Each structure stands twice: as structure tokens, then as C-alpha cells.
Amino acid sequence: MLSEKYRCAVVISRAPIIQFGLGAIMAQSFCEYETIYCATPEEITLSLLQHANVVIVDLTNDLRQARSACKTYYSMMMQCLDIHWVFIVPLPIYPLAVELLLRSESTLLSSMEPVEGIINAVRSGNRRAEIIGRSLLSDRDYDDDDVSQPALSLTYSEKQVLRLLGKGWGINQIASMLKKSNKTVSAQKNSAMRRLLLRSNAELYAWINSSYGAGILNLNPMNGEGKQWKKAEQEETLPLLNNAP
Template sequence: MQESKAKVFLRNPFCRALVVSKRPMMREGLQFMMKERAEKSSLILCENYLDIRPEILLQIDVVVIELDSTLQEIFEACDFFNQLQNQHRQVEWVFTLPVNLVNIAIERLLTAKTALLSLHEPMSRIIEHVFNSGGQTERISRLLLQEKAVNTSDITVTNANLTFSERRVLRLLSKGWQLTQIATLLEKSYKTISAQKSSAMRRLMLKTDAEMYAWMISVHGMQELNLPPYHQGI
């Protein structure tokens, strides 16, 4: 992250923040800058979002979370965050994330008390959101939207010709369902559902699950699966 020398307006110089990141540079950088900008601010540091406890959130104004989950893990993480958001409505949430998680984050995490930032956001922009939680900060940063636009323009469109069954399985996978759950829901064997997933991936020329999930959240993937465009209304 490149640091900006611009002065950050402090709406809440007494801010109590929780930072969740596996990167020491992220944790220590925010700790240093918060104390430098506002001595009376306070900060709690965690490496894993599963370490967040309700008793901690009762003492916090804003949580900064660096999302580094894989596409397969992100749905479970979002469910965990949604539960905390519903239980602690006084807390503001700032998520920094890679561009491939933008659509999922917009659909599952974005609320009136949530901001989505790029992993490449300058540290000063993160600090601005920390000290101005509840103010007029961007809910989705311009940098993240720019990265999303570039990523979308680079997508290779594939003529999938998926069957109805293959499309149905991929739609359910895109919503976070597991193959065993899909088999139970559709009253099919696990072997049948797994075969439909594999045949769909062959048609799409996708070699790994990571490529499959990336295709699902692409513009063409959402169109092919008839999924709602997450960016509408933003």
C-alpha cells in the first residue's frame, strides 16, 4: 500500500477500532498511523476473523477486515459477518478485498454501515474510513470499482451451451451450496450431481474450481446462469 501525505479529517478522534489481517504490515501500519493521527484512539488487532467475539464488538466503533478467503470459503465467511452485523448494528464495517470478490461482497456484505475497499487502497484511505465511520465516506471505493471495470473488460466470453441440469447445478453452487446439499435438494445421487458439474466445467473449458467460481461471478457467467447483476442500483 502506498501512503498518501494528505491530511485525514478526523470525525471521531476517539475511535475504537478492531483490525483483522494476517499481514503484520497491515496491522502494525494501521496501529502506528492511528496513534499518530489521534492519540486517544484505540485499536485491537486480530489475525483471524473467527477470533472476533461479541464482547469485543461491544467496545468497538469500527471493524476493518482484510478478506483473503478463497472463492469457496467466502460464502461461509459472509454468513459469519452477516450474523455479527445483525447482532451489533452500532458497529461500522470496512472490508478490504481483491477484485474477484467484489460481486459477492456487494451482494452479501454491503449495508448502510459497510464500506468496501481495494486491497491496494492507500493506507490513508483506510484511516479515513476508520475515523469517519458513520460519515460521508464512499461505500464502494473508486479504486475498487476501477479494478472491477478492468477485470470485467478482460473476461473471455465462452459459448457454453450448458444443459438445463448443468446450469441448475452451477446456479446452486454460486449461491454457496455444497454438492451433497444439491443432491439432496434435487433428489439425485451425489455421483450424478458431481458428473453434471464436471461436464459443465468441460463445456466452459474450466480446469479448476477456482476458475469455475471466477467464471460464475463474471458478467458472462451471471448472464449464462441468469443471476441478478450485483452492481445494479449502486
């Protein structure tokens, strides 16, 4: 019978040097863990998975078979829901990782994640997973031609809907506040997603919570509400108030 203090980490990577690096992080910062190394998910037994507390997966060498690899890990995640999964994700796989691997028990980190980011992710555990690491959402992870240009072409109404979504409002609440139908608000959200080349709600919220998206939408609490945004809101809301019975 395993001791209650027994903690197990599984590191999966096809690259020995990455195995070594992740192993060094675990040994220096999490000496209470026994770390087990695998090159592929096929090497992991269900028994090992059931005893693991955290599984760190390096996807940087799975570019050619990214969908297959993500589907394999998704299946493994469904078998053991109490494990904290930490995925090291290269940018080309990011949309696929968001689609298949983003869950409350998982954390997505950039393949360029600093050591401290990996340590914080493991330390947080599956109950306080950051979901998507800041490095993966930083400005340098966005291609200017693919993302920043469409963002600048968002209409004011589209920005308004995304901003309210970012503040935690639901479609029904936004429609009520803006005196619009749910169908109109949903259409504006979907139109914004097409402009931003986003394919799912998970990708949309990842963009909203990124430093770049938050800047476009004036959601950065360090910068306040944003005088320009306030003025635009007042200009749009004023006619509604004047026309109210």
C-alpha cells in the same frame, strides 16, 4: 464504566504485516482509538464487538473460504448495527462482498487501496460511509474481456434505462417518461445486467457509479450531459411528440 471519549477499533487480518500496516495507520491518524488486533473473527467476543466503533477486516487471505468468511461477518454485522465496518476486498471476492457485506454501515475498499483511502473511510464513520471505495470501482479493477466488451454491446434502450437509474429515477418514473410499461423497463434493465455479467442490483449500481460505467452512460458531471447522448434522446423522443394527440 467506559469513558464517553473511549473509542475502539478492531483490526482483523490473518497476515501480521497487514495488521502492522493498519495498526500504523490507526496510530498515526487516529490516536484517540485503542486498536485491538485479531487474526480471525472467532477471536472476537460479543462484548468486544459491542464496544467497537469501527472494525477493519482484511479479506485478502480468505480467498479459499470467501463465502464462509463473508457469511460469518454478515452474522456479526447483524448483531451490532451501530458499528462502521471497513472491508479490504480483493477483486475475486468483490461480487460476494457486494452480495453479503454491502450495507449502509459498511465500506468496501480495494486490496490496493492507498493509505489516504483507508483514512478517509475510517474518518467518515458509519453515517457517511462511501459504501464502495473509488479504487475498487476504478477502471483497472475491471477485466477488459469480462466487462468492457459486454458494455459496448448494450443497446441504446438498455443504456437509456441504466442512465436514468443512475440519475436516481425509479422504474415507474422511467416507464412513464419513455411511454413504456414497467415490465418492459424491468426487462431492459435485467437484459443489461445479463450483458454486463452482473448478478444483483447492488452490483448494477456499483457499475453505474464506477468511472467506467459513468463514462459509458455519459453520467460524468464534469463532461456535461454529452452532446451525442442528447442527440440520441431527441431522435427517440421526437416521434413520440409527433404522434402525441
